[in-house]
Amino acid sequence: MTARLDAQIGFLKEADKLKSVLRASRLVSGARRENSAEHSWHIMLHALVLADQAGPEVQVDRVLRMLLLHDIVEIDAGDAPIHGNPDHEEMARKEAAAARRLFGLLPGDQAESFRTLWEEFEAAQTPDAKFAKAIDRFQVPVINLENGGGTWDEYEVTLDQLDTRVGVPIRRGAPGLWDWLLPKLTAFFARRDGTA
Amino acid sequence: MTARLDAQIGFLKEADKLKSVLRASRLVSGARRENSAEHSWHIMLHALVLADQAGPEVQVDRVLRMLLLHDIVEIDAGDAPIHGNPDHEEMARKEAAAARRLFGLLPGDQAESFRTLWEEFEAAQTPDAKFAKAIDRFQVPVINLENGGGTWDEYEVTLDQLDTRVGVPIRRGAPGLWDWLLPKLTAFFARRDGTA
Numbered sequence: 001m002t003a004r005l006d007a008q009i010g011f012l013k014e015a016d017k018l019k020s021v022l023r024a025s026r027l028v029s030g031a032r033r034e035n036s037a038e039h040s041w042h043i044m045l046h047a048l049v050l051a052d053q054a055g056p057e058v059q060v061d062r063v064l065r066m067l068l069l070h071d072i073v074e075i076d077a078g079d080a081p082i083h084g085n086p087d088h089e090e091m092a093r094k095e096a097a098a099a100r101r102l103f104g105l106l107p108g109d110q111a112e113s114f115r116t117l118w119e120e121f122e123a124a125q126t127p128d129a130k131f132a133k134a135i136d137r138f139q140v141p142v143i144n145l146e147n148g149g150g151t152w153d154e155y156e157v158t159l160d161q162l163d164t165r166v167g168v169p170i171r172r173g174a175p176g177l178w179d180w181l182l183p184k185l186t187a188f189f190a191r192r193d194g195t196a
Numbered sequence: 197m198t199a200r201l202d203a204q205i206g207f208l209k210e211a212d213k214l215k216s217v218l219r220a221s222r223l224v225s226g227a228r229r230e231n232s233a234e235h236s237w238h239i240m241l242h243a244l245v246l247a248d249q250a251g252p253e254v255q256v257d258r259v260l261r262m263l264l265l266h267d268i269v270e271i272d273a274g275d276a277p278i279h280g281n282p283d284h285e286e287m288a289r290k291e292a293a294a295a296r297r298l299f300g301l302l303p304g305d306q307a308e309s310f311r312t313l314w315e316e317f318e319a320a321q322t323p324d325a326k327f328a329k330a331i332d333r334f335q336v337p338v339i340n341l342e343n344g345g346g347t348w349d350e351y352e353v354t355l356d357q358l359d360t361r362v363g364v365p366i367r368r369g370a371p372g373l374w375d376w377l378l379p380k381l382t383a384f385f386a387r388r389d390g391t392a
């Protein structure tokens with residue numbers, strides 16, 4: 001039992017490093033960039049609060065577990081900003097290696113079940129994963145609207161790009177959230193681009 | 197439906213402030229103090245990974261929801277360091293007011309269910325709450341052992357005090373974790389106090 005616990009606690013100490021992975025997005029206050037650990041907490045809170053936006057087949061507790069684990073690979077692979085233009089194949093390769101190393105610190109049964117859940121999230125095909133992805137995409141636009149544009153300015157994002165990169169996954173997993181967001185985005189970009 | 201969603205998103209934006217509540221404890225690396233949002237994520241990961249340390253009557257998914265919400269009151273009430281000596285009655289009063297205001301931003305049904313879950317955690321009487329408390333107490337000693345003493349030096353903590361403030365709740369909710377921790381604590385304090 002001690003070897004099992006030693007491995008588990010070793011993983012938990014290594015996971016602490018997610019608090020030092022910085023994302024492109026900022027706090028609502030704009031004060032600083034957020035890290036991937038506090039971001040993970042925040043989107044889990046989104047999933048719980050916004051659970052009534054999920055389809056009836058979604059199991060919110062599975063979604064919470066998925067979101068708890070979803071960014072851990074960034075400890076090795078880093079965060080790929082959604083409006084950056086990373087090499088997607090290269091990124092997928094790095095993240096798969098990260099999942100093997102990091103979840104591999106755990107006892108075999110947990111390594112396997114955590115990696116499987118992370119792969120389900122990444123594939124974004126099941127109802128749970130579609131909702132988890134929608135929630136993950138929804139948080140940043142809400143923050144950007146709040147702090148005057150945030151990452152949209154930095155990456156020179158247009159409303160068309162937002163529709164592809166954010167609108168598509170949100171409509172797939174939580175369409176009501178896109179209905180809420182779209183008029184606010186439209187008004188924001190019209191103002192920013194001087195067409196209002 | 198829009199009024200409901202407006203209220204929910206208003207709460208989620210306010211909750212972002214938990215990322216700016218600093219705790220006494222530091223990252224494993226020692227680099228900086230951790231904030232209550234990233235701490236919440238980290239102890240949820242502890243609860244999932246260490247679930248086999250819970251009694252058979254514990255529902256881990258309920259524990260995860262509890263831990264997701266457990267520190268939100270700190271946005272108004274601040275963090276009370278476990279080795280500080282706060283006025284416990286005053287702190288409980290401030291936290292109850294914080295729970296009313298913060299969860300009160302949500303639609304009525306959610307305000308009620310979130311506050312009830314937070315009160316269950318605080319009361320620490322149910323199996324789920326006892327396990328959640330044990331996990332919440334377990335993380336800091338592991339970090340302190342890793343970074344050379346951390347908050348124990350700052351607050352001049354003795355092993356006897358640790359037994360009362362940390363040992364008691366861990367033994368109540370996850371005794372196997374105390375069995376793992378105690379020899380390490382004993383060795384650390386013997387070295388620190390020069391009795392080894």
Ligand SMILES: [Ca+2]
Pocket residue numbers: 071079080
């Ligand atoms: Ca991410």
